[in-house]
Amino acid sequence: MNRFIECNGVGKIFPSKNEPVEALRGIDFVGEEGEFVCLLGRSGCGKSTLLMMMAGLETVTSGQIAVAGHEIKGPSSDTAIVFQDHGLFPWMTVQKNVEFNMKARGVAAKERRATASQFLEMTGLTGFGDRYPHELSGGMRQRVGIARALTTRPKALLMDEPFGALDAQTRGKLQDELLDIWEKQKTTVLFVTHSIDEALLLADRILVFSPRPGRIAADIKVDLPRPRTSQSGDFSALARELRGLVGADREID
Amino acid sequence: MQFKRALGLLPLALLLIAWDIAVELKVYPEILLPRPMKVLMVFVEDWQTVLDNAGASIMRVVTGITLSFLIAVPLGLMIGRYKLLDLMTDWSIQIFRSIPPIALIPLAILFFGIGDKPAIVLIFLAGLWPLLINTIFGVRGIERTLIKVARAARASEGLIMRDIVLPAALPSIFTGLRLAVGSGWLTVVTSELIAVKSGLGYMILNAQLSFRSELIFAGIFVIGAIGLAADQLVRRVRAYVCRWQEGLTASPE
């Protein structure tokens, strides 16, 4: 087993004027290389916070996080992140948006263009390079965000509810495409979601979070054969189990 | 569209008609209130005077506002981005910007004498504050996700400034430029009434001394027309530079 992503006793406290907010406490977790891990939990249980810390965009208050053997102390070239609200630059064309992460690395313009076209093709965006983000549908914007994250061939792809704002059909389509890409690129994926079905369709493994402070309440292996549908074997049994785990917290507060 | 815009001249047309009627009714003697036709003749007979003086005024505004742009925009980008700089400058900016440039005319004459210099300095000051404040405001309005995307990509501070902070602030910078040009134009005319011996302000003052009321009217008309043209020009440039914004912002119905 390859200890690819490691969280050791990770905790996060946000200082605040009235009372500090303890967003996460004692997160221990080891992810394998190439694994597709979903972080599942209700609003406010610290999923985004954990992802931001893995991306090096937030500091940890206690414990450590390491990716590919390096402790995370700031943004790292081993990771790339996709945000829920896509985070596209409205003044850049699709092409320029996709090139941005490479530009930040100092990749030469010619190579940037070639790599960008390659990933635009992979995400089904060929021909849209000259458009501005506001001229695209929500699903297409999300694809641009994913294409941009992939261009630097990150070892770990961090996704914060990337399909949360999409309709069911578009969402299903993008989920399939993401799985395709994941199989081709063999990157490790950490994927935050609210949706039990989405987690079951995508993940090798689901971390269920419970709130106040955020902790990992359960770590569930999903062994369903791929490609999956909601009709696959144990899907509904697992869904019921997860509903219990996520819902049980509701009675606490 | 452009044709419909000309509807905005309707109140002016009504004023012209009222003016003509007033002359017919001899409300004021003709030496004070000339016929519109006589004012029009100024542009045939005295066009050289009008042109030279308009040119002198325009040159001053262009020079002064260019200077304020070159200083206010970089400074505003820095102040908007770095909290410490903001703390160190905020109150001073608020104090300086509430001093009308016209109030500084006596000082400007003391320091720079009579001529181009005091006028340009006053226009520079008139344009500096709106540009500075709107630039800072534009930087503050940047979506936080976009900065996170850039940080996660490990973009250098220079790249963040050039590719993210500046374009994000541009619409607001142009709002500042419109205000600056407007305020610079007011200032040039006012300072020419007092501190300079050429330009449209000086022309109308001189016309008053020689009892040529038609030249006063013509001068006022030119001042208004150039003000409108300058504003339209800035709007055009803005529409072009910020064309990525089309369809993003609400327009009045």
Ligand SMILES: Nc1ncnc2c1ncn2[C@@H]1O[C@H](COP(=O)(O)OP(=O)(O)OP(=O)(O)O)[C@@H](O)[C@H]1O
């Ligand atoms: N910058 C911050 N300052 C203070 N508190 C914060 C900050 N960011 C998050 N929190 C708090 O930390 C807790 C966890 O927030 P987080 O955004 O990680 O939750 P989440 O699981 O991603 O929720 P959601 O599913 O709604 O996105 C919340 O109580 C939130 O109020």
Ligand SMILES: [Mg+2]
């Ligand atoms: Mg979240």
